[in-house]
Amino acid sequence: MPAEPTPAGATSSGASASGAGAPRRLAQAALRDVPWEVGVAKPDAAVVVDGITRTFGGLTAVAVDHLEIQRGGITGLIGPNGAGKTTLFNLLTGFDQPNTGSWTFDGRDMGHTAPHQVARLGVVRTFQLTKALSRLTVLQNMLLGAQGQRGESFLRALIPGTWRAQEKANTEKAMDLLQRFKLDAKKDDFAGTLSGGQRKLLEMARALMSDPKVVMLDEPMAGVNPALTQSLLGHVKDLREQGMTVIFVEHDMDVVRDISDWVVVMAAGRVIAEGPPESISQNQAVVDAYLGAHHDAPLTAEEEDRVLAQAEREIAREENVDGEVFSSEAKEGTDR
Numbered sequence: 001m002p003a004e005p006t007p008a009g010a011t012s013s014g015a016s017a018s019g020a021g022a023p024r025r026l027a028q029a030a031l032r033d034v035p036w037e038v039g040v041a042k043p044d045a046a047v048v049v050d051g052i053t054r055t056f057g058g059l060t061a062v063a064v065d066h067l068e069i070q071r072g073g074i075t076g077l078i079g080p081n082g083a084g085k086t087t088l089f090n091l092l093t094g095f096d097q098p099n100t101g102s103w104t105f106d107g108r109d110m111g112h113t114a115p116h117q118v119a120r121l122g123v124v125r126t127f128q129l130t131k132a133l134s135r136l137t138v139l140q141n142m143l144l145g146a147q148g149q150r151g152e153s154f155l156r157a158l159i160p161g162t163w164r165a166q167e168k169a170n171t172e173k174a175m176d177l178l179q180r181f182k183l184d185a186k187k188d189d190f191a192g193t194l195s196g197g198q199r200k201l202l203e204m205a206r207a208l209m210s211d212p213k214v215v216m217l218d219e220p221m222a223g224v225n226p227a228l229t230q231s232l233l234g235h236v237k238d239l240r241e242q243g244m245t246v247i248f249v250e251h252d253m254d255v256v257r258d259i260s261d262w263v264v265v266m267a268a269g270r271v272i273a274e275g276p277p278e279s280i281s282q283n284q285a286v287v288d289a290y291l292g293a294h295h296d297a298p299l300t301a302e303e304e305d306r307v308l309a310q311a312e313r314e315i316a317r318e319e320n321v322d323g324e325v326f327s328s329e330a331k332e333g334t335d336r
C-alpha cells in the first residue's frame with residue numbers, strides 16, 4: 001500500500017538553484033495514489049516500455065514486460081551490477097535495438113529509431129567523457145551536443161549566412177549553459193583536464209544543448225567529490241523545475257532517496273519493484289537482490305573481484321565503442 005509521501009520539497013541537499021518546492025510537490029502528488037506494483041500505469045506517462053528484451057548470446061540482459069515513466073518527475077533506476085540498467089538506457093536512446101518489444105515516447109512508437117532521431121524527438125542521455133571527447137575543448141564538446149540547427153538542412157547549407165547565424169546561436173546557448181554550470185571559465189580548456197565532478201557537469205550541460213524533454217543520466221554522481229555533489233544534485237532537481245522528465249541510474253542510495261520521485265529496481269534484466277523511494281528499502285525482494293548484499297555491508301573480497309572484473313569489461317567495451325560514438329557524435333556536429 002502506498003504510504004504518505006514525504007513532505008513537499010523535503011530534500012537533504014537544499015542545493016537547488018531555483019528552490020525545489022512546486023515541481024517536486026506536483027510530481028509527488030501525481031504519483032501519490034499509484035500502487036507500488038511492477039508495471040503499474042502512471043497518470044501521465046511520457047515513456048512506455050512494452051515487452052522489451054535484449055539478449056547477448058545466451059544472456060538475457062533486459063526483459064522488461066511493462067514500464068511507464070511519469071512525465072515531469074525524477075525516476076531513479078537502481079539494481080545490482082549487471083542488472084541491465086545501462087542496456088535499458090541504450091535501448092531507450094536508440095543506441096541499441098531490442099530483440100523483441102517496443103517503447104513509445106509521447107505516444108509515438110520509437111522502435112528502430114536512430115540515436116540522433118531519438119535525440120531530436122527530445123530524449124537524450126549523458127555520455128561519459130570518452131578519450132576522444134577529452135581531446136576536445138569544453139566548448140567544442142558543447143557544440144557537439146547541439147542539434148536541430150539550420151545547417152543540417154542541405155538546402156540551407158547552401159546559404160552560408162543562415163548556417164553561420166545558427167553557429168553563433170549555438171555558441172551563445174553553449175556559453176549560457178556553461179555559465180549556469182559554472183564552467184564558462186573553462187571553455188577553452190581540454191575536457192580531459194576537468195575534474196571528475198566538472199566532467200559530470202559538462203556531460204549534463206552538453207545533453208541540454210538539444211532542449212530535451214527527457215534527460216537520461218547514467219550515474220551522474222559517480223566519481224564526484226563531496227564538494228560538487230550538492231551542486232550536481234541541485235542541477236538535476238533544476239531539470240525537473242524546468243519541466244523535464246529525468247531518468248537516472250545511480251548506485252548511491254542517499255542520492256536516490258534525495259532526488260527521486262519514483263524508483264524502479266532492476267535485477268537480472270527484469271523490473272523487480274517500483275515505488276516511491278521510501279517504499280524501496282521496505283521491499284524484501286529489493287533487499288534480497290540488492291540492498292542487503294550491496295549497500296548495508298562492505299563488499300566482500302569476492303564481490304570486490306566481481307565489481308573490478310565488471311569495471312574492466314566496461315572499460316574494454318568503452319574503448320571499443322569510443323571511436324564509434326565519437327565519430328557519430330562528431331558527424332552529427334559537422335553535419336549541421
Ligand SMILES: Nc1ncnc2c1ncn2[C@@H]1O[C@H](COP(=O)(O)OP(=O)(O)OP(=O)(O)O)[C@@H](O)[C@H]1O
Pocket residue numbers: 056059060061079080081082083084085086087088310
Ligand atoms: N555489448 C554487450 N555484449 C555482451 N554482454 C553485454 C553487453 N552489454 C551488456 N552486456 C551484459 O548484459 C548484462 C547487463 O549489463 P548492463 O551493463 O546493462 O548492467 P547494469 O545494470 O548497467 O550494470 P552496472 O551497474 O554494473 O553498470 C551484463 O551481464 C553485461 O555483462
